[in-house]
Amino acid sequence: MPKMPTPAELLAATPAFPAKGWMDVKSEIRPGNYCYPAKPDTLLGLGFKRAHAWAPEDQDWNLPANWEDIMYNALKERLDKHRSLKVFMDVCVRCGACADKCHFFLGTNDPKNMPVLRAELLRSVYRKDFTLAGRLLGKVAGARRLDAGIIKEWYSYFYQCSECRRCSLYCPYGIDTAELTVLVREMLLELGLASNWIMDPVSNCNRTGNHLGIQPHAMKEIVEFLCDDIETITGIRIDPPFNEKGHEILFITPSGDYFADPGIYTFMGYLMLFHELGLDYTLSTYASEGGNFGSFVSFDVAKKLNAKMYAEAERLGSKWILGGECGHMWRVVNQYMATYNGPTPPNLEQPVSPITGTVFKNAAATKMVHIAEFTADLIHHDKLNLRPERNNHIITTWHDSCNPARGMGLLEEPRAVLRAVCNNFVEMPEHTIREETFCCGSGSGLNTEEIMDIRMRGGFPRANALRYVADKHNVNWMACVCALDRAALPPLTEYWVPEVTVSGLHELVANALVMKGEIPRTMDMRQEDLPFPDPEPEEPETQEPEEIGTGAATEPKSEEDA
Amino acid sequence: MTIALVATLLILIVGWGGSMIGLQGVLGALPLAALAVFIVGFVWRVVYWAKSPVPFAIPTVGGQQRSLDWIKPSRLDAPWTTAAVVGRMALEVLTFRSLFRNTAAERTTINGVPRLTYYSSKWLWVFALLFHYSMLVIVVRHARFFLEPVPVCIQVIEFLDGVMQVGHPRFYLTDAFILAGLGFLFLRRLYTEKLRYISQPADWFALFLLICVAGSGICMRYVDKVDIAQAKVFIMGLFTFSSVSTEGLSPIFFIHLTFVSVLLAYFPFSKLMHMGGVFMSPTRNMKVNTREERHVNPWNPPKKFHTYAEYEDDFRDAMAEAGLPLEKQPEPATETGNGAGA
Ligand code: SF4
Ligand code: SF4
Numbered sequence: 001m002p003k004m005p006t007p008a009e010l011l012a013a014t015p016a017f018p019a020k021g022w023m024d025v026k027s028e029i030r031p032g033n034y035c036y037p038a039k040p041d042t043l044l045g046l047g048f049k050r051a052h053a054w055a056p057e058d059q060d061w062n063l064p065a066n067w068e069d070i071m072y073n074a075l076k077e078r079l080d081k082h083r084s085l086k087v088f089m090d091v092c093v094r095c096g097a098c099a100d101k102c103h104f105f106l107g108t109n110d111p112k113n114m115p116v117l118r119a120e121l122l123r124s125v126y127r128k129d130f131t132l133a134g135r136l137l138g139k140v141a142g143a144r145r146l147d148a149g150i151i152k153e154w155y156s157y158f159y160q161c162s163e164c165r166r167c168s169l170y171c172p173y174g175i176d177t178a179e180l181t182v183l184v185r186e187m188l189l190e191l192g193l194a195s196n197w198i199m200d201p202v203s204n205c206n207r208t209g210n211h212l213g214i215q216p217h218a219m220k221e222i223v224e225f226l227c228d229d230i231e232t233i234t235g236i237r238i239d240p241p242f243n244e245k246g247h248e249i250l251f252i253t254p255s256g257d258y259f260a261d262p263g264i265y266t267f268m269g270y271l272m273l274f275h276e277l278g279l280d281y282t283l284s285t286y287a288s289e290g291g292n293f294g295s296f297v298s299f300d301v302a303k304k305l306n307a308k309m310y311a312e313a314e315r316l317g318s319k320w321i322l323g324g325e326c327g328h329m330w331r332v333v334n335q336y337m338a339t340y341n342g343p344t345p346p347n348l349e350q351p352v353s354p355i356t357g358t359v360f361k362n363a364a365a366t367k368m369v370h371i372a373e374f375t376a377d378l379i380h381h382d383k384l385n386l387r388p389e390r391n392n393h394i395i396t397t398w399h400d401s402c403n404p405a406r407g408m409g410l411l412e413e414p415r416a417v418l419r420a421v422c423n424n425f426v427e428m429p430e431h432t433i434r435e436e437t438f439c440c441g442s443g444s445g446l447n448t449e450e451i452m453d454i455r456m457r458g459g460f461p462r463a464n465a466l467r468y469v470a471d472k473h474n475v476n477w478m479a480c481v482c483a484l485d486r487a488a489l490p491p492l493t494e495y496w497v498p499e500v501t502v503s504g505l506h507e508l509v510a511n512a513l514v515m516k517g518e519i520p521r522t523m524d525m526r527q528e529d530l531p532f533p534d535p536e537p538e539e540p541e542t543q544e545p546e547e548i549g550t551g552a553a554t555e556p557k558s559e560e561d562a
Numbered sequence: 563m564t565i566a567l568v569a570t571l572l573i574l575i576v577g578w579g580g581s582m583i584g585l586q587g588v589l590g591a592l593p594l595a596a597l598a599v600f601i602v603g604f605v606w607r608v609v610y611w612a613k614s615p616v617p618f619a620i621p622t623v624g625g626q627q628r629s630l631d632w633i634k635p636s637r638l639d640a641p642w643t644t645a646a647v648v649g650r651m652a653l654e655v656l657t658f659r660s661l662f663r664n665t666a667a668e669r670t671t672i673n674g675v676p677r678l679t680y681y682s683s684k685w686l687w688v689f690a691l692l693f694h695y696s697m698l699v700i701v702v703r704h705a706r707f708f709l710e711p712v713p714v715c716i717q718v719i720e721f722l723d724g725v726m727q728v729g730h731p732r733f734y735l736t737d738a739f740i741l742a743g744l745g746f747l748f749l750r751r752l753y754t755e756k757l758r759y760i761s762q763p764a765d766w767f768a769l770f771l772l773i774c775v776a777g778s779g780i781c782m783r784y785v786d787k788v789d790i791a792q793a794k795v796f797i798m799g800l801f802t803f804s805s806v807s808t809e810g811l812s813p814i815f816f817i818h819l820t821f822v823s824v825l826l827a828y829f830p831f832s833k834l835m836h837m838g839g840v841f842m843s844p845t846r847n848m849k850v851n852t853r854e855e856r857h858v859n860p861w862n863p864p865k866k867f868h869t870y871a872e873y874e875d876d877f878r879d880a881m882a883e884a885g886l887p888l889e890k891q892p893e894p895a896t897e898t899g900n901g902a903g904a
Contacts, residue, residue, distance in 0.1 A: 011676040017759055081861055083614040084844045090607070091839030094765050097660070097686065099756045100667040106678060111759050120760070133764075133831055140565055142762040168622045172660045172690075173836055174845035176622060206868050207876065216877050217884035243887045285886060286870050299618070300863060307867035315870055338856040339618055341865060362629045366853040373629050380632055409627030409640040409850060416633070431665050431680040435624050435639070461667075464678045 107457030253324025266504030577820030603830025693743025
């Protein structure tokens, strides 16, 4: 991995548009701008027959002999299967409304990162093979013949799109480059070209049940460690059920949540919440992945990985599924799961919160509820004993992750939770939040070290909005409901806005949650000292409560202002 | 851009030259052929799109989903009923909702640190609306050349359009508006770096063509005044396939006719088909209720996945040791072929 320049250097090194037209600019494959290729064994194991050894920087990518036919047929097949592709190929008027909406373009100023040109990389080939004008007039009609250089260009630029759909929101015809990106990545897979950082997790997930390849016994061990931590913090021992039949709820969350910092704090938050509610649930080591890296590259692979959720819910006899905090997982669950793998097994029922009795009508078909919806409902019905003062040292903002925002519309639920557990909440500026939110720059399987330069540039618009509230309102925290964000945003903030800590939503819930029988909290979920610890119970009477109850809310601000 | 300009000039020469050397009859037949191409082509393109299914429900969600009762959902940006989808589409088609959202991003420097700022940018929206609605009114106004008697509604539109009451013949507002709209679109394409870079010959050509259609029409009305009554006789004749006289019709009329014909014939094969496509975009015309109602994919492939039984086979011993529940207990000591499970 090449050494990263400083933020100032990075921005200063933003090139101008090339003098030549984009069709004449060969795209460069150099260290730092491509993802490492997937290992042939990984791909073969998943049934991709054309897997082969290749290196991005090599002149020759060892494509199969008849690769041109393969690509022609691949595109034809997809045109026949997806109306979206046909329409998106035909109706773009190059109005440019999408151009400066893509964070990768804003960060790199590379014209091929304008969604319209990213799409043209494919559209030009489509014109040549599938339209009369393109066939007859060639370049004059914006058409070009597919060649090996274009395959390289696709591998480069369709892996510089995080499938965030921001462009689609602004396009007058809703042209969704994310859809095109998945389709092109699918086509590249047919040539055996894919990114290791995506396909390795896919392969793991297929076999072990999760992206990280954590085996069942190891998962149990990890969760037990986390329960040790919970005990240290709260004095309460939790013993979550695994793979048990007959529980009402199957809980599925991304594996990043129980594996990596800072996801683990959010995972601990889930467990504490469920314990406090006495929820009848089980975890599963088989369906131990909420996320779905398959969805970044192929609809079929996405379906394959997703199938485990219903299969496991059926085997365990659960009534409904509760899903953890994640972004792309929810794109799949919300927009694809019922189509892929529905109708649901007969034992699944319309989800009803056992605590509040709320019927989750919006999940009637998939029978799966987002934990932010679940918790927001609890809070609305006042079912949780919360002490938000424990989060008073935090001035947080909220990052809407692309998929829950533009693939779902989950905007107010997490905010309702956040407001209830944190006294200091500041929104980032308009045009950068809610449905207009900016991507972390690392979504859709781009969260890999070797393209750090692109990730930091792609994340610049997000970081820039964060910088604004950090400067103006002393924001020192950014919460989100996305496991990839929890992995991708810490390096991003470290780079651009180092004073900001990134966390999941339920980490803050866990901090604030007052559990029955817990010891007075002196530590937050990260086992760092709470600046405003709980009062010692009973004996020292009037010592601290005042400080916590009243003055605390404003204190951190005034300290930093001074 | 040069290519597009040359192509446009060629059309001009055909129209003008043709009428000079007495080919008015041939030019007069053009619109009929072009109209046929337009109708057939348009239908063919829409059918071509419609032949492919919509396998997945992929609406772009533009606001709060409908979830908990106490959270106000965004009815038009995240529509969950058919009526609301119709509303979203109507907003999109009639008011260019998505363009209305447009923002411009700008790199600036604040305290020596490079930053990005965004501001709402509605110019494209304004002029796009101006152009499209002017075009619509003008097309409707032209119905007077095809209908006898001229329907009242068209007369009303004409009256409103000429409400300024200046000039003779009366000056139509839309004539100015359409040129303003097209002019903006042209200048924007020319002077914005991003736009210039993405523009293709087809983009310039469409603009030039529309400018020429509008321009020649306006010339005909205000400059080289063409006898409207005569034009109507001519057009009515065309559409009733009776012989027509070109008496008294100047070249500009045929130039206009030629441009219109080219536009019509070109339409179905070009990006102008966004007129039909906007209705067919799955990110806009689908309901945001994808967890509530199952969308069926007609080519949904069969389920193929690593089953629990296979998984347990892989990890049975380790699972047993960890005390995890099992479907099938591990074989103690002696090895037997444990293939099944599923
Ligand atoms: S906004 Fe849509 S129509 Fe306009 S250039 Fe982008 S993709 Fe094309
Ligand atoms: S989906 Fe996101 S990353 Fe991809 S082109 Fe559109 S805005 Fe850029």
